[in-house]
Amino acid sequence: MNSDLVSIAQSNQWLALTPELLLGCLALLLLALEVILPKKEHNAIPFVSIAGQLGVLAWILLNYRTAFLGYETFGGMLRHSASGQFMRVFFVLCSILASSLGMVALARQRLPKIEFFHIVLVVTAAMMLLAQSNHFVMFFVALETITVGFYVLVSYFRTSASSLEGGLKYLITGALSSAILLFGIVLLYGVAGNKALPGSSEDPMNFVSLHTFLAANPGNFLASVGIVLVLSGVAFKIGAVPFQIWIPDVYQGAPTPVTAFLAVASKAAGFAALLIFAQVFSAYRGVVEPLLGIMAAATIILGNLGALTQHNVKRLMGLSGVSHAGYLLLGVIASYHVPQAIDAIYFYLVVYLCASFAVFGVMTQLAGENDADQELEHYNNLGKPHPFLGTVLAIGLGSLAGIPPLAGFIGKLLVFVAAYQAGLYWLLVVAIAGVVLSIYYYFGWIKAAYFTTLDAPKADAPRVAPARFVLASPMVAMLASLALLSVLLGLYQAPLMAWIAMLHY
């Protein structure tokens, strides 16, 4: 027993967690700065946060091939892998973008500001841990940290009723899904810890020993139930049907930067977890595959049908995001048959990040004081007063719709090719129908922004034309580079493919 503790203590390689620790320290530093600095200097704190995150990003990139790759640390709690490194970079990028958008959105509100940046950092660190977790305890703690952080972030605009409503809905459905997940974990723990069964383990919550146990006991009913429940818990994170129910209201109520963070980072965290579980549960493929298959089909159909009728752009982005989760699920299922499906998922996630943040960036710029009130008609004729924002919006939406030559098309192509190779013909038919449906609402939005209607404006129409304002130049640079990436990755994929190829070292 004593020697066990010693070996665990020796495996506590804190150096392996440098990025997460740096983010945590940065988060604390922000709070300290708020106390130390005089009030008029507080405007500088968000810049400190972004600069710090850029530093963390640089640290990860400089130590991309860390010595810990392939090793477990902290008594098997964490496993450092190439995909973990990839997701670390991904999450830091998300948090930098979300923080920048947060500066714009918070400037319009009379609210305490520093906590926002603090929580974003904590959530990001938790997401990184989630993507590298190798143990149900680690996984659950990281997941709950993310979820609790988002409870606060979603209801951050506490003067807005819809923000509070969104927070409450996220809290209740989130708690429900955590309970389901926990129940699944307990079942798996109980079964895998049963000494009477072959392959049982001292530490059944460890993913490696769980994988060994499941391989030794194919077709165990309780284990199957546990797997279904765990996957359901993860499905809540990615917003897959039937756990998408919270998405429209929460996306609408949450401040736009938080919506973007939820839509991209939280979803990506869910998929990182799902890819881990797909491997852990690979012996129960017979359960996992049909479950994910039905989920993917329902997600694509319901997401797109739901988005068709939306007039609020935040709800529209939410429901269309649901359909993107469906396409990604297609990739997860295909990954059982063709290994390059995993590459396709990572490619898709990066492309989705660029396009989504471009669109959410434009939305943040155009949002009025009431952040939940962002209707399609506010975008009427956007192209005239704001040609730059109009272009970025069109590129972002076009990429989400998957139109060549934009990057979204290549992402969809890679996923579809993998799905075809895996023989998922029926799911592919559903996906194609979904893409065609999605053209309707994405183009409807672009149409509102560009195609001038000849109808005379109604006398009582409120706030039809977007107000004029001046864009801050960092914001212009950020949006322009996101749009540019969405175009360039459609034409020349070599850099991203090379980065993704590093997953295989």
Add this chain to the structure above:
Amino acid sequence: MSLPFDLLFLSIATPLAVALILALGLLPKPWATKLAYVGFAVPAVIACCLWWRFSATPQIHTYAFYNAYDTGLSSLGIRLALGLNGISLPLFVLAGLVGLAAGLYAIQSGAERLNLYLTLLLVMQGGLMGVFASVDIFYFYFFHELALIPTFIMVGIWGGRDRSYAAMKMTIYLTLGAMLSLIGLIAIYVKSGSSGGAGSFDLITLRAILLANPLPGVVQKNIFGLLMFGFGILVSLWPFHTWAPLGYGAAPSSAAMLHAGVLKKFGLYGLIQIALPLLPLGAGQWTWVLTVLALGNVLVIGLVTIAQRDLKQVVGYSSVMHMGYAFLGVAAFSIVGAGGVVLLMVGHGLSVALLFLLSTSVYHRTQTFDLDAMGGLARKAPVLAAFFVAATLASIGLPGFANFWGELAIFVSLWKLAPWVTACAVAGVIISAIYGLRAAANVFFGPPTDALTKVVANRPVLDLRWNEKLPALVLLVALLFIGFWPKSISTPLNAALQAIYPAAQSAVSAVVVSK
């Protein structure tokens, strides 16, 4: 490579680069317009130049001017491979010439937001050159979409009546078609890899692989079906044509010229270059379905066209109708048939572009598209009338114009399929003569109506100006040139088809014999 730099790449990149410069607004307006001339002229000049040098150029697997570039997807077998063979050369030239005409017409049109209009047209032009220069079927699809998106936007912004509805309908319809054909192309890619070895999107590799290991008949049937309906929607195969007259009715003239004249040929080109040679067994099983649908194009749409009273609708429907002949040529699945389709595509592309251009010119003079409200325009605008009548005769398929050779070859090839099909198809010529000549007569001859006299009283009707004549001349001269010297196209075309088709056809006959 005998040339110092890759002209094909240049023909795609130049319009796109000019479009980028215009979009960024780097130049003052007069200079931007001058630069746009360059953007439209360079592809046309390159196309004619390559046409001239084609037979003298060494070929690699029937492709001349072949070059390949890696963009990072080579692990998937995707490379930007550019080259021309006898099948793509005529269409490449067509894209260059119609692009030039549409560009010249657009520059002088004085459209609102001219800069954006020219930008979108240039993007379309770049995409079109890319479609026919691609040897890689992924890029073949990619460039098609690149050219298609500006069409939607142009219809939406500069369109006429019902533009919003038309743009939406076109977008959804054509996306559906494109998606179906994309899945078909992915299927070819995946299946080509299933016989061991990596799959490829490269047409040369695909031909080699699929010739050595033909796919099973059922697989071929399914994939060919996907491609047939996918491409069919894009080419307005009956009954999936309803987007076309609506879209062309609403589209601004240059966009309609480029789309109806060139972009729509994408689907037929795909069938001839990709689907037929790679999936001969599949093609054989769909012959009669395709024949019946194509006859629907010729006869049903032909009669619908006769009933139209709106000049632009007549041109729009007639272009749908003529696609029926092309589909019949595909269904015949022979060297003569496929060659006829390519010739017809070139002839039809030139003549329909000319008709769209001229009907807009007619509109500028009469302020109406309504055939019943026009008449006697020939006396005021004799040159316009001469051009219009020539274009009408070309589209009917009179000897002396390029269309004639295409239709003739298709009718000959259909005789082998079944004589009654030829009879039905020839009946279509009569139908197109009825609506074509009647439209020309309504517009240009007879006494002017009262309504027209009123319009004309306010503003004198002028004949074609030089900036309208020039694009019209480009198209008409090309029509006559090919009409009188079809060999300039048919020799390389025949060589390419001879190299590709017999192998595919022998695969079919081998299966028939073994049954």
